[in-house]
Every structure is written in C-alpha cells, then in structure tokens.
Amino acid sequence: MSKEKMSSNENEKYYSGEELTDSHPSDPNDSELKKIKSMYLPDSKADHAPSEKSIEDANGLEHPEPVEPKSLI
Structure with a gap:
C-alpha cells in the first residue's frame, strides 16, 4: 500500500461536493405521520393514562x- 499523501487537487477529484445528494426526503406529510403513529403508538386508551x-x-x-x-342483619 502506498502511504503517499494526495494533493488537494486529487482529493477534489474523488470527493466533489456536486456529486453528493441529499439522502433525506423532505418532511413527512400527514398521511405518513398517521401511518407511523398507528404503527408505534398504543391505541388501547384514548388518553393513554395507565390504570x-x-x-x-x-x-x-x-x-x-x-x-x-x-350485611348488618
């Protein structure tokens, strides 16, 4: 293996910021939130208060x- 350092020009060649994309989608919409809540939140009680x-x-x-x-009788 070569332990030579790359020049900054060579680094730019391999790691161009233009090639990177945003991997996260935009904020979830209402239907996605309802779907997530139905999967993870309990629906056994409306107020979710424990007995x-x-x-x-x-x-x-x-x-x-x-x-x-x-009886008192």
Missing part, C-alpha cells in the same frame, strides 16, 4: 380485590 391496576402490575405489587361490605 392503578396496571401501575401496580408493572411494579410487581399486589392489588387487593374489592371487599363486599357485610
């Missing part, structure tokens, strides 16, 4: 079942 039970489940806590009040 008390789901928080307890996620933290490994036990949630007691509601107790029926005993």
Whole structure:
C-alpha cells in the first residue's frame, strides 16, 4: 500500500461536493405521520393514562380485590 499523501487537487477529484445528494426526503406529510403513529403508538386508551391496576402490575405489587361490605342483619 502506498502511504503517499494526495494533493488537494486529487482529493477534489474523488470527493466533489456536486456529486453528493441529499439522502433525506423532505418532511413527512400527514398521511405518513398517521401511518407511523398507528404503527408505534398504543391505541388501547384514548388518553393513554395507565390504570392503578396496571401501575401496580408493572411494579410487581399486589392489588387487593374489592371487599363486599357485610350485611348488618
């Protein structure tokens, strides 16, 4: 392998800025955003607020079942 340095003219020959193109498309349109949101966002709840039970489940806590009040008779 040659360890010679290239002159700046030779570098320009290989790396012309005119040949580079913008690889990123323009901003996504509304239909693309809806498609992405439907793929990645949960739709189980409209407000996306977790329930008390789901928080307890996620933290490994036990949630007691509601107790029926005993009759006074």
